Amino acid sequence: MTRLQLTVLATLGHVATLGGAFLFQAFGYAPCAMCLWQRWPHAAAILFGVLALAGIAPRIMAGVAGVSALITSGIGVYHAGVEQKWWDGPSSCTGGGSDLGGFSGTDLLSTDIVDTVVMCDDIVWQLGLTMAGWNAVLSLGLAIIWAIAARRAT
Template sequence: MRYVALATAGHAGLLGGAFLFQLAGFAPCAMCLWQRWPHAAAILLGVAALAGLWPRAMAALAAAAALVTAGIGAFHAGVEQGWWEGPSSCTGGGAGLGGLSGADLLSTDAPVALVMCDEIVWQFGLTMAGWNAVLSLALAAVWLLAVRRLAA
Protein backbone atom coordinates (compact mmCIF):
# COMPACT_ATOMS: atom_id res chain seq x y z
CA MET A 1 0.00 0.00 0.00
CA ARG A 2 3.00 2.30 0.25
CA TYR A 3 3.02 2.69 -3.55
CA VAL A 4 -0.63 3.71 -3.40
CA ALA A 5 0.17 6.29 -0.72
CA LEU A 6 3.20 7.56 -2.68
CA ALA A 7 1.26 7.95 -5.93
CA THR A 8 -1.70 9.58 -4.18
CA ALA A 9 0.66 12.04 -2.52
CA GLY A 10 2.33 12.68 -5.87
CA HIS A 11 -0.97 13.62 -7.50
CA ALA A 12 -1.84 15.81 -4.51
CA GLY A 13 1.53 17.53 -4.91
CA LEU A 14 1.06 18.15 -8.61
CA LEU A 15 -2.49 19.43 -8.18
CA GLY A 16 -1.45 21.55 -5.20
CA GLY A 17 1.47 22.92 -7.21
CA ALA A 18 -0.89 23.91 -10.01
CA PHE A 19 -3.03 25.84 -7.54
CA LEU A 20 0.07 27.49 -6.04
CA PHE A 21 1.18 28.63 -9.51
CA GLN A 22 -2.31 30.04 -9.99
CA LEU A 23 -2.11 31.89 -6.66
CA ALA A 24 1.28 33.25 -7.76
CA GLY A 25 -0.41 34.89 -10.75
CA PHE A 26 -0.03 32.25 -13.47
CA ALA A 27 -3.63 31.98 -14.66
CA PRO A 28 -4.41 28.56 -16.18
CA CYS A 29 -5.61 28.09 -19.73
CA ALA A 30 -8.41 25.67 -20.62
CA MET A 31 -6.02 22.78 -21.31
CA CYS A 32 -4.28 23.39 -17.98
CA LEU A 33 -7.63 22.97 -16.27
CA TRP A 34 -8.30 19.77 -18.24
CA GLN A 35 -5.08 18.32 -16.83
CA ARG A 36 -6.23 18.90 -13.25
CA TRP A 37 -9.32 16.68 -13.35
CA PRO A 38 -7.49 13.35 -13.76
CA HIS A 39 -5.21 14.32 -10.85
CA ALA A 40 -8.27 14.90 -8.69
CA ALA A 41 -9.71 11.56 -9.81
CA ALA A 42 -6.44 9.77 -9.01
CA ILE A 43 -6.40 11.31 -5.53
CA LEU A 44 -9.96 10.13 -4.84
CA LEU A 45 -9.16 6.67 -6.20
CA GLY A 46 -6.02 6.52 -4.08
CA VAL A 47 -7.92 7.47 -0.95
CA ALA A 48 -10.49 4.77 -1.74
CA ALA A 49 -7.70 2.21 -2.22
CA LEU A 50 -6.05 3.23 1.06
CA ALA A 51 -9.44 2.81 2.76
CA GLY A 52 -9.51 -0.79 1.52
CA LEU A 53 -12.18 -0.31 -1.14
CA TRP A 54 -11.06 -2.65 -3.95
CA PRO A 55 -7.46 -1.42 -3.74
CA ARG A 56 -6.20 -3.19 -6.86
CA ALA A 57 -9.06 -1.92 -9.03
CA MET A 58 -8.72 1.60 -7.63
CA ALA A 59 -4.97 1.58 -8.31
CA ALA A 60 -5.55 0.42 -11.87
CA LEU A 61 -8.11 3.18 -12.45
CA ALA A 62 -5.73 5.72 -10.91
CA ALA A 63 -2.99 4.54 -13.29
CA ALA A 64 -5.39 5.21 -16.15
CA ALA A 65 -6.12 8.69 -14.76
CA ALA A 66 -2.37 9.39 -14.57
CA LEU A 67 -1.98 8.31 -18.19
CA VAL A 68 -4.88 10.55 -19.23
CA THR A 69 -3.35 13.65 -17.63
CA ALA A 70 0.06 12.72 -19.05
CA GLY A 71 -1.50 12.50 -22.51
CA ILE A 72 -3.25 15.83 -22.17
CA GLY A 73 -0.02 17.36 -20.87
CA ALA A 74 2.00 15.98 -23.77
CA PHE A 75 -0.57 17.23 -26.27
CA HIS A 76 -0.63 20.64 -24.57
CA ALA A 77 3.18 20.85 -24.60
CA GLY A 78 3.12 20.13 -28.34
CA VAL A 79 0.56 22.89 -28.86
CA GLU A 80 2.75 25.30 -26.88
CA GLN A 81 5.77 24.40 -28.99
CA GLY A 82 3.79 24.78 -32.22
CA TRP A 83 4.23 21.14 -33.21
CA TRP A 84 0.50 20.77 -33.88
CA GLU A 85 -2.73 22.74 -33.68
CA GLY A 86 -4.62 22.96 -30.45
CA PRO A 87 -8.33 23.43 -29.85
CA SER A 88 -9.64 26.51 -31.62
CA SER A 89 -11.38 27.55 -28.40
CA CYS A 90 -8.10 28.46 -26.72
CA THR A 91 -5.44 28.82 -29.42
CA GLY A 92 -4.70 30.62 -32.60
CA GLY A 93 -4.38 33.94 -34.21
CA GLY A 94 -7.96 35.04 -34.45
CA ALA A 95 -9.64 32.49 -36.70
CA GLY A 96 -13.37 32.98 -36.58
CA LEU A 97 -13.25 36.69 -35.77
CA GLY A 98 -14.76 37.55 -39.16
CA GLY A 99 -18.25 36.83 -37.84
CA LEU A 100 -17.96 39.38 -35.05
CA SER A 101 -19.30 42.92 -35.33
CA GLY A 102 -17.28 45.99 -34.44
CA ALA A 103 -19.22 46.25 -31.18
CA ASP A 104 -18.35 42.63 -30.34
CA LEU A 105 -14.67 43.26 -31.01
CA LEU A 106 -14.65 46.41 -28.87
CA SER A 107 -16.74 44.93 -26.06
CA THR A 108 -15.22 45.05 -22.58
CA ASP A 109 -17.38 42.12 -21.47
CA ALA A 110 -14.69 39.64 -22.54
CA PRO A 111 -12.64 37.88 -19.86
CA VAL A 112 -9.87 40.15 -18.63
CA ALA A 113 -7.21 37.47 -18.13
CA LEU A 114 -7.87 35.15 -21.06
CA VAL A 115 -4.94 32.75 -21.28
CA MET A 116 -4.28 31.12 -24.63
CA CYS A 117 -3.30 27.43 -24.63
CA ASP A 118 -0.56 27.96 -27.20
CA GLU A 119 1.31 30.56 -25.15
CA ILE A 120 4.06 29.46 -22.77
CA VAL A 121 3.67 31.29 -19.46
CA TRP A 122 6.36 29.43 -17.49
CA GLN A 123 9.23 27.22 -18.52
CA PHE A 124 12.07 25.52 -16.66
CA GLY A 125 13.55 23.21 -19.27
CA LEU A 126 10.03 22.00 -20.00
CA THR A 127 6.80 23.94 -19.84
CA MET A 128 4.33 23.29 -17.04
CA ALA A 129 2.39 21.04 -19.39
CA GLY A 130 5.57 19.16 -20.30
CA TRP A 131 6.46 18.65 -16.65
CA ASN A 132 2.94 17.43 -15.98
CA ALA A 133 3.32 14.86 -18.76
CA VAL A 134 6.67 13.56 -17.48
CA LEU A 135 5.73 13.48 -13.80
CA SER A 136 2.33 11.95 -14.52
CA LEU A 137 3.99 9.17 -16.52
CA ALA A 138 6.20 8.51 -13.50
CA LEU A 139 3.11 8.39 -11.29
CA ALA A 140 1.44 5.98 -13.71
CA ALA A 141 4.48 3.70 -13.29
CA VAL A 142 4.12 3.91 -9.49
CA TRP A 143 0.42 3.05 -9.79
CA LEU A 144 1.26 0.05 -11.96
CA LEU A 145 3.80 -1.09 -9.35
CA ALA A 146 1.02 -0.79 -6.79
CA VAL A 147 -1.30 -2.90 -8.94
CA ARG A 148 1.42 -5.53 -9.28
CA ARG A 149 2.15 -5.56 -5.53
CA LEU A 150 -1.54 -5.72 -4.63
CA ALA A 151 -1.93 -8.78 -6.85
CA ALA A 152 0.70 -10.70 -4.91
Protein backbone atom coordinates in the same frame (compact mmCIF):
# COMPACT_ATOMS: atom_id res chain seq x y z
CA MET B 1 7.71 -1.10 -1.24
CA THR B 2 4.30 -2.44 -0.35
CA ARG B 3 1.14 -1.65 -2.29
CA LEU B 4 0.03 0.56 0.61
CA GLN B 5 3.27 2.55 0.51
CA LEU B 6 3.09 2.91 -3.27
CA THR B 7 -0.54 4.02 -3.05
CA VAL B 8 0.32 6.66 -0.47
CA LEU B 9 3.28 7.83 -2.57
CA ALA B 10 1.26 8.09 -5.79
CA THR B 11 -1.73 9.74 -4.11
CA LEU B 12 0.53 12.33 -2.49
CA GLY B 13 2.23 12.82 -5.85
CA HIS B 14 -1.09 13.79 -7.39
CA VAL B 15 -1.89 16.03 -4.41
CA ALA B 16 1.47 17.77 -4.87
CA THR B 17 1.03 18.15 -8.63
CA LEU B 18 -2.49 19.52 -8.35
CA GLY B 19 -1.47 21.69 -5.41
CA GLY B 20 1.43 23.03 -7.46
CA ALA B 21 -0.96 23.99 -10.25
CA PHE B 22 -3.12 25.91 -7.79
CA LEU B 23 -0.02 27.51 -6.26
CA PHE B 24 1.11 28.75 -9.68
CA GLN B 25 -2.40 30.12 -10.19
CA ALA B 26 -2.22 31.90 -6.81
CA PHE B 27 1.03 33.52 -7.96
CA GLY B 28 -0.72 34.98 -11.00
CA TYR B 29 -0.24 32.28 -13.66
CA ALA B 30 -3.82 31.94 -14.85
CA PRO B 31 -4.56 28.52 -16.37
CA CYS B 32 -5.67 28.06 -19.95
CA ALA B 33 -8.43 25.64 -20.90
CA MET B 34 -5.99 22.78 -21.53
CA CYS B 35 -4.33 23.40 -18.17
CA LEU B 36 -7.71 22.94 -16.55
CA TRP B 37 -8.28 19.72 -18.53
CA GLN B 38 -5.08 18.34 -17.02
CA ARG B 39 -6.29 18.94 -13.47
CA TRP B 40 -9.37 16.70 -13.60
CA PRO B 41 -7.52 13.38 -13.97
CA HIS B 42 -5.28 14.36 -11.03
CA ALA B 43 -8.38 14.96 -8.91
CA ALA B 44 -9.79 11.60 -10.03
CA ALA B 45 -6.54 9.81 -9.18
CA ILE B 46 -6.58 11.37 -5.71
CA LEU B 47 -10.13 10.10 -5.21
CA PHE B 48 -9.20 6.60 -6.41
CA GLY B 49 -6.12 6.66 -4.18
CA VAL B 50 -8.19 7.59 -1.14
CA LEU B 51 -10.65 4.80 -1.94
CA ALA B 52 -7.76 2.32 -2.27
CA LEU B 53 -6.33 3.50 1.05
CA ALA B 54 -9.79 2.99 2.60
CA GLY B 55 -9.58 -0.65 1.50
CA ILE B 56 -12.12 -0.41 -1.32
CA ALA B 57 -10.82 -2.68 -4.09
CA PRO B 58 -7.25 -1.40 -3.74
CA ARG B 59 -5.84 -3.18 -6.80
CA ILE B 60 -8.67 -1.97 -9.03
CA MET B 61 -8.48 1.57 -7.63
CA ALA B 62 -4.72 1.61 -8.23
CA GLY B 63 -5.29 0.50 -11.81
CA VAL B 64 -7.96 3.13 -12.44
CA ALA B 65 -5.81 5.81 -10.81
CA GLY B 66 -2.99 4.75 -13.13
CA VAL B 67 -5.26 5.23 -16.13
CA SER B 68 -6.12 8.71 -14.80
CA ALA B 69 -2.42 9.50 -14.54
CA LEU B 70 -1.88 8.31 -18.12
CA ILE B 71 -4.76 10.50 -19.32
CA THR B 72 -3.34 13.66 -17.75
CA SER B 73 0.10 12.73 -19.04
CA GLY B 74 -1.32 12.40 -22.54
CA ILE B 75 -3.09 15.74 -22.28
CA GLY B 76 0.19 17.22 -21.05
CA VAL B 77 2.08 15.86 -24.08
CA TYR B 78 -0.61 17.23 -26.40
CA HIS B 79 -0.58 20.61 -24.64
CA ALA B 80 3.23 20.82 -24.68
CA GLY B 81 3.17 20.10 -28.41
CA VAL B 82 0.63 22.88 -28.93
CA GLU B 83 2.84 25.26 -26.94
CA GLN B 84 5.89 24.32 -29.02
CA LYS B 85 3.84 24.69 -32.25
CA TRP B 86 4.48 21.04 -33.17
CA TRP B 87 0.77 20.64 -33.93
CA ASP B 88 -2.41 22.68 -33.82
CA GLY B 89 -4.44 22.94 -30.67
CA PRO B 90 -8.13 23.58 -30.18
CA SER B 91 -9.19 26.71 -32.05
CA SER B 92 -11.10 27.84 -28.96
CA CYS B 93 -7.91 28.45 -26.97
CA THR B 94 -5.06 28.96 -29.42
CA GLY B 95 -3.76 32.02 -31.19
CA GLY B 96 -5.85 31.48 -34.30
CA GLY B 97 -8.78 33.38 -32.86
CA SER B 98 -11.18 31.74 -35.29
CA ASP B 99 -13.58 30.53 -32.61
CA LEU B 100 -15.09 33.61 -31.02
CA GLY B 101 -18.49 31.98 -30.63
CA GLY B 102 -17.90 31.41 -26.93
CA PHE B 103 -17.91 35.13 -26.24
CA SER B 104 -20.95 37.38 -25.92
CA GLY B 105 -21.09 40.75 -27.65
CA THR B 106 -20.34 42.39 -24.32
CA ASP B 107 -17.27 40.18 -23.86
CA LEU B 108 -15.98 41.06 -27.31
CA LEU B 109 -16.32 44.78 -26.64
CA SER B 110 -14.90 44.60 -23.13
CA THR B 111 -11.33 45.68 -22.49
CA ASP B 112 -11.25 43.39 -19.42
CA ILE B 113 -11.46 40.15 -21.44
CA VAL B 114 -7.82 40.39 -22.49
CA ASP B 115 -6.78 39.91 -18.87
CA THR B 116 -8.96 36.82 -18.40
CA VAL B 117 -8.27 34.85 -21.58
CA VAL B 118 -5.16 32.67 -21.51
CA MET B 119 -4.21 31.10 -24.82
CA CYS B 120 -3.25 27.42 -24.79
CA ASP B 121 -0.36 27.94 -27.21
CA ASP B 122 1.38 30.58 -25.07
CA ILE B 123 4.23 29.44 -22.84
CA VAL B 124 3.92 31.36 -19.58
CA TRP B 125 6.54 29.46 -17.57
CA GLN B 126 9.37 27.17 -18.56
CA LEU B 127 12.19 25.45 -16.70
CA GLY B 128 13.60 23.12 -19.31
CA LEU B 129 10.07 21.92 -19.98
CA THR B 130 6.87 23.93 -19.90
CA MET B 131 4.35 23.37 -17.13
CA ALA B 132 2.43 21.08 -19.48
CA GLY B 133 5.62 19.16 -20.27
CA TRP B 134 6.42 18.73 -16.58
CA ASN B 135 2.87 17.52 -15.99
CA ALA B 136 3.33 14.94 -18.74
CA VAL B 137 6.60 13.62 -17.29
CA LEU B 138 5.54 13.63 -13.64
CA SER B 139 2.18 12.05 -14.44
CA LEU B 140 3.85 9.30 -16.44
CA GLY B 141 6.02 8.59 -13.40
CA LEU B 142 2.91 8.44 -11.23
CA ALA B 143 1.25 6.08 -13.71
CA ILE B 144 4.24 3.74 -13.38
CA ILE B 145 3.96 3.82 -9.59
CA TRP B 146 0.23 3.06 -9.87
CA ALA B 147 0.93 0.15 -12.21
CA ILE B 148 3.41 -1.33 -9.74
CA ALA B 149 0.92 -0.81 -6.88
CA ALA B 150 -1.85 -2.55 -8.85
CA ARG B 151 0.38 -5.57 -9.46
CA ARG B 152 1.55 -5.94 -5.86
CA ALA B 153 -0.19 -8.63 -3.87
CA THR B 154 -0.07 -6.56 -0.68
